[in-house]
Amino acid sequence: MEQGNGMTAPVQYRRLPGKGLRREGFVAVARTWGTLWLGRDHLLSVDTHLFSEDYKRFYFRDIQALVIGKTRRGMVWNIVLSLFLTLWLLISFEQSSPTGTTLWLIVAGVFALLLLINVFRGPTCTCYLITAVHQEVLPSLDRIKKAEKVSHILRKHIEKAQREIGET
Amino acid sequence: MNTVIKCPKCRKVLSGEQFDRAELSACPSCKRLVQVQTFPVFFSKTTVGSVGESLMSDDEAGCFYHPHKRAIVHCQQCGRFLCALCDIEISGQHLCAACLESGKKKGKLKNLENHRTLYDSVALRLSLYPLLLFYPTFISAPATIFVAIRYWKTPGSIVRRSKVRFVVAIVIAILEIVAWVLLFLFIFQVLPGIFLEDF
Numbered sequence: 001m002e003q004g005n006g007m008t009a010p011v012q013y014r015r016l017p018g019k020g021l022r023r024e025g026f027v028a029v030a031r032t033w034g035t036l037w038l039g040r041d042h043l044l045s046v047d048t049h050l051f052s053e054d055y056k057r058f059y060f061r062d063i064q065a066l067v068i069g070k071t072r073r074g075m076v077w078n079i080v081l082s083l084f085l086t087l088w089l090l091i092s093f094e095q096s097s098p099t100g101t102t103l104w105l106i107v108a109g110v111f112a113l114l115l116l117i118n119v120f121r122g123p124t125c126t127c128y129l130i131t132a133v134h135q136e137v138l139p140s141l142d143r144i145k146k147a148e149k150v151s152h153i154l155r156k157h158i159e160k161a162q163r164e165i166g167e168t
Numbered sequence: 169m170n171t172v173i174k175c176p177k178c179r180k181v182l183s184g185e186q187f188d189r190a191e192l193s194a195c196p197s198c199k200r201l202v203q204v205q206t207f208p209v210f211f212s213k214t215t216v217g218s219v220g221e222s223l224m225s226d227d228e229a230g231c232f233y234h235p236h237k238r239a240i241v242h243c244q245q246c247g248r249f250l251c252a253l254c255d256i257e258i259s260g261q262h263l264c265a266a267c268l269e270s271g272k273k274k275g276k277l278k279n280l281e282n283h284r285t286l287y288d289s290v291a292l293r294l295s296l297y298p299l300l301l302f303y304p305t306f307i308s309a310p311a312t313i314f315v316a317i318r319y320w321k322t323p324g325s326i327v328r329r330s331k332v333r334f335v336v337a338i339v340i341a342i343l344e345i346v347a348w349v350l351l352f353l354f355i356f357q358v359l360p361g362i363f364l365e366d367f
Contacts, residue, residue, distance in 0.1 A: 013327045037327050046327055051290050053325055055282045064210040069176035070192060070201040126176050130210075144192075151205055162208040 013037035013044060016150050018140035022047060034139035036150065041161060043129075043154065045138065056136065058129055060161035065130040066154070068147045074124035081115040121145070173204055220251035232264070243267055284326065287319035288333035295340040305344040312341035 016036040037044040043063070047054040085108055092104030127141035141147040173182050178198035186193055192201035220237035223230055229239040231251035239249035245267035256263050259279050263271070271277040295312040298304035316334045324331075 015327070035327075044327070046325075048286075050293070052283060052285045055284075055326065057279065061209065063207055064171050065173055065187075065204055065206045067173060067176060068192070068203040068205075128176060130171060130173060132171055155205065155207075158207050165209070 013039055016140070016153060018142070018146040018150060020139040020142040022137075022139040036138060036140050038153070038157065045136070058131065058136070060158045061165050062131045063129060063154075063158050064132060066147075066151050067128040067130060067135075068141075068144065068151070069126050069128075070144060071124045071126055074118060074122070074143075077118050078115065081111055081118060085111040085115060127151075171210060175200065175202055177202075218252035220253040245271065278326075281326065284323065286325055287315060287322055288324050288331065288337070291316045291319075291337035292333045292340075295337040295344070299340075299344070306348055309341040309344035309348070312337050316341075 014037065016038055019033055019035050022032040022034045033048045035046045035048065037046060039057075041061075042057045042059040045056040045058065047056075088104050088108035088111060092101050092108060095101040095104060122143050122145045124142055125144045125147055127138045127147045129136045129138055141150055173187075174180060175182055175195040175198060177200040178195060180195065180197040182195065182202065182204060186195075186202065187204045187206050189203065192203045194200070195202050220231065220234060220240075223236055223238050229249050231237045231239045231254055232248040233254050234251050237251035237253065240252055241255050241262045242249050243264040244261050245263055248264050250262065250264055254264055256265060256268050258268070258277070268277070268280075272280045275281060291312050294308050294315060298308040316338050320331070320334060
């Protein structure tokens with residue numbers, strides 16, 4: 001949807017699964033959330049800050065590869081949550097009053113829920129998009145399940161766009 | 169193929185045997201599980217861009233920026249003749265570098281836009297965050313309404329279209345202002361009456 005005078009009509013984007021934190025250094029002052037959106041001929045990476053957004057476009061004809069690398073972050077969180085769950089359970093069993101026991105069991109329940117969610121979401125990963133000139137990390141694809149789902153969606157569009165280039 | 173793919177963990181170059189496997193496979197160096205999916209252009213040769221051909225005769229049109237190079241196209245914004253080196257093709261249009269820069273600055277080239285301020289988020293946070301202490305809402309509530317009205321028509325996120333954040337911010341700000349009005353009415357009209365009755 002483009003006009004010859006340089007003005008372009010709004011592009012319609014479809015949201016791809018996933019939302020992840022862009023990790024910038026050990027301590028980041030403000031959180032930046034990354035999401036991916038599918039355009040007609042490109043992939044749009046949106047970094048959402050507190051009051052602004054940054055956009056990067058990756059045209060399908062330029063995408064050479066997607067690299068998914070499993071990380072240990074999910075396993076580390078499982079261990080940390082399990083340790084805290086065990087701690088709260090032990091404390092709750094040590095309580096003399098029913099009220100104290102109930103309160104600590106509630107806290108333990110919260111951590112049990114977080115642990116279940118982490119296990120259910122599957123192993124963590126980092127995902128890179130490779131072009132001829134650079135590699136871009138896609139923070140929204142931080143779980144292997146999500147990354148494989150999105151790569152399956154992207155593959156169809158990328159191969160179609162690159163086939164059309166080959167034909168012309 | 170010209171691009172080298174490295175393991176995300178140990179940065180060692182991965183071999184072609186690891187490409188396009190159905191499942192994750194171990195990196196030969198660090199044993200971290202990796203999956204590489206390549207696309208057709210990964211295997212194609214890199215094409216070298218043209219630097220423009222020299223003028224062969226005086227009858228040929230020359231480039232505006234390189235008078236000794238043959239013009240092959242004109243800029244669709246300003247009409248200047250451009251050689252192969254100066255021609256920038258974007259979204260099917262041929263532009264010169266100057267028009268590309270001015271188009272980006274003026275926001276005419278939507279495909280180059282890479283940053284937007286989200287005034288709807290500014291208004292919403294301005295209405296919500298001061299509620300933690302309540303007293304700052306005396307200033308933030310009118311400020312919220314000002315921001316919402318002033319930037320109502322300013323383009324928001326290119327992926328979100330609705331004005332719901334502005335509407336919610338205005339509603340919250342109005343409720344805060346009503347709360348302050350009721351508070352003042354209580355202080356200046358109801359309380360004096362209670363004190364007078366006591367005395």
